[in-house]
Amino acid sequence: MKNNWRFLGFDLGAESGRCMVASLSDDKLTLNEVYRFSTHNIKNETGFHWDIHAINSEILQGLTKAVKEFGADYDGISVDTWGVDYVLLNQDNSIADLPYHYRDDRTDGMIDEAFKLVKRENIYCRTGIQFAQYNTLFQLLAEKKENLNLLKRADKMLLMPDYINFTLSGKIVSEYSIASTTNLIDPLTRNWAWDLIDAFELPRHIFPRVVEPGTKLGPIDPSVAKLTGINPNVPIFACTGHDTASAVVSIPYTQNNWAFLSSGTWSLMGVELDKPILDENALKYNFTNEGGYNNTIRFLKNIIGLWPVQECRRAWSQEGKNYSYAELEILTREEGLTGAWVDLNSSEFLKPGNMPEKVVDYLKNSGQKFKTNPGFIIGVILESLGFCYRRTIKQIEEVTQKPVDVLHAVGGGIQNTLLNQYTTDAINRKVVTGPVEGAIIGNVGVQAIASGVIPDRKHWRKIVANSFEVKEYEPVNTKYFDQNEEQFLRVTIQKKI
Secondary structure: OOOEEEEEEEEEOOOEEEEEEEEEEOOEEEEEEEEEEEOOEEEEOOEEEEOHHHHHHHHHHHHHHHHHHHOOOOOEEEEEEOOOOEEEEOOOOOEOOOOEOOOOHHHOOHHHHHHHHOOHHHHHHHHOOOOOOOOHHHHHHHHHHHHHHHHHHOOEEEEHHHHHHHHHHOOOOEEHHHHHHHOOEEOOOOEEOHHHHHHOOOOHHHOOOEEOOOEEEEEOOHHHHHHHOOOOOOEEEEOOOEHHHHHHHOOOOOOOOEEEEEEOOEEEEEEEEOOOOOOHHHHHOOOEEEEOOOOOEEEEEEEEOOHHHHHHHHHHHHOOOOOOHHHHHHHHHHHOOOOOOOOOOOHHHOOOOOHHHHHHHHHHHOOOOOOOOHHHHHHHHHHHHHHHHHHHHHHHHHHHOOOOOEEEEEOHHHHOHHHHHHHHHHHOOEEEEOOOOHHHHHHHHHHHHHOOOOOOHHHHHHHHHHHOOOEEEOOOOHHHHHHHHHHHHHHOOOOOO
């Protein structure tokens, strides 16, 4: 009987993507990175776009490299990516136009436009998704406003992992976890909220059939197999296509009353539930009910994560100062606690630009002390994140009426050990970090369960705990966050959500 299985996983984030070969044997998982690449974007006269053609080439390159290093035979392939962005296809399945990047300006003001058509409360009651201007709903309304003919001519709308799965398998479907990020899915039926789609006068025909995570789409497309050298019988799976949904599958569950934090470009903090929460408190605090694996709901809040740090690093690089993330962490430790903070929900921090200048300007305009050195600026961002996490944990407990005893953090952001310590100090609870490659591990886990290799998600989480090191953080300076919470609230421009 076979006792060694091998899967290919692609995980695409807003900054980079990776292709990994995962080997599973004797309840132990081993990861091998075969290719890391940029998730290319383009700025042109029409706006900020993803270079989907370049991304497609990177996927093929990853498959080719995997075959060269590990052979042609795999038990499955799947893809997870960020949410909300989509590709429009023509009737011949060609790309209708370059897909927009969620940070493009075209959605400015579209939330208010949407509320003129359907009340805020009614949208939330139907979808349970937090309101953010980059949601697919508001992108589609912007598309309709600027280029209605394109939307009408399009045959299908495929979210990013669905589109890549289509290029690999030829099958057009929308996997539930990624579809839930659109703000157009009913979390009770786990299908499109057709009444909302009609209310916003969006063409029904562009929305594909929704499938559950773990759906086997079929063998890899013969043309892709021929081009890359991979076995043409290798199956393609629609895993939990949203990277956070995959990351949650990888949480090495140890006890009840845990919350998760997927830490990276974005911070997504929440809990795993059996059913959505669609009440007034959930709406008041702007929580989201996104799809999870095995009929679960990820009740969470989407918080700007390490994006401002990434943007600061990019700005300094353009000035000839090429700091690594490790070097920035050292400089921040040397600076010490800053006593100054920014509201990371403020719109200027969502978009690209000179991030160090934006941070300093915010501090000046809010009457706080400021410095321009990297250690201070990064410290301001990390402490502000700590306060965001603190507020979100309290809101989770209030809305769910359940305590949170421990926070499990996964993703690339957990490599910032200073942020991990600020997090545990801010929330005054133990933080357990690991694994780093949470999205890929969850991606592979769904493939393994769908293939019948392992029985269920609980067993997979035991495999994760057995395969990867985790690190525990205990609070050491809760006083700082206790004493400064009111001041943080005073100097941050926010709606207290």
